[in-house]
Amino acid sequence: MSRQHPQINLSRRGLLKFGAGAIGTGVLTAALGSNLLAAEKKPPVEEDITPDKALQELLDGNERFAKRKRRNPDQSYSRLVEVAKGQKPFASILGCADSRVPSEIVFDQGLGDLFVCRIAGNIATTQQIGSLEFGSLVLGSKVIMVVGHERCGAVQAAIKGDPVPGQIGSLLEAIKPSVESSKDKSGDKLENACKANILAQINKLKSSSVLSELIKAEKLKIVGGYYDLDTGKISLVS
Numbered sequence: 001m002s003r004q005h006p007q008i009n010l011s012r013r014g015l016l017k018f019g020a021g022a023i024g025t026g027v028l029t030a031a032l033g034s035n036l037l038a039a040e041k042k043p044p045v046e047e048d049i050t051p052d053k054a055l056q057e058l059l060d061g062n063e064r065f066a067k068r069k070r071r072n073p074d075q076s077y078s079r080l081v082e083v084a085k086g087q088k089p090f091a092s093i094l095g096c097a098d099s100r101v102p103s104e105i106v107f108d109q110g111l112g113d114l115f116v117c118r119i120a121g122n123i124a125t126t127q128q129i130g131s132l133e134f135g136s137l138v139l140g141s142k143v144i145m146v147v148g149h150e151r152c153g154a155v156q157a158a159i160k161g162d163p164v165p166g167q168i169g170s171l172l173e174a175i176k177p178s179v180e181s182s183k184d185k186s187g188d189k190l191e192n193a194c195k196a197n198i199l200a201q202i203n204k205l206k207s208s209s210v211l212s213e214l215i216k217a218e219k220l221k222i223v224g225g226y227y228d229l230d231t232g233k234i235s236l237v238s
Contacts, residue, residue: 074110
């Protein structure tokens, strides 16, 4: 015996009500989506931002991260579309490849905000210097921060001096002068070496003719930062 399904009979008025409700829901959803996108977007960094302001933007972002008040700016789809057409990062980071120190997260920045170079021990190789020259001269980055961090494994290995396989030794050789220069300082041996390494890499960057000219013209600042793995806080190193 065939089963009878109840007949659905929508009047013209019922259809109109249904259609209006569907349209209204769609409009509401679109409006909410727009509001969410707007909430994710931060005020644009000024085209003529100074190196000091760029540095402050980095420090403010890290302050939000350390205090668990991240805004997660510039991470919407609309931002992705915007920066696909071109980039204008306000800051560059020479950081360690350590997986616990992702620049965009610890500085609370988004797509297109930072020009990032990462390498174990945050060392300034020829290629890293060339990349940062490009980021500053061509893309307009106003500050370069060399970011080392607490309990860095590469610096620790350089202190130990044990034989290592492959090309790992090339990284440690670049760090060893900082280990040597900091060995007589009081306090934590590893922390001292990490901070000495940050300063050594800053000096390498400043020896670049491209970067030094930008510094002289007051279009660039190069600073050091030390990241605390336990708190998420960046402290300036000088």
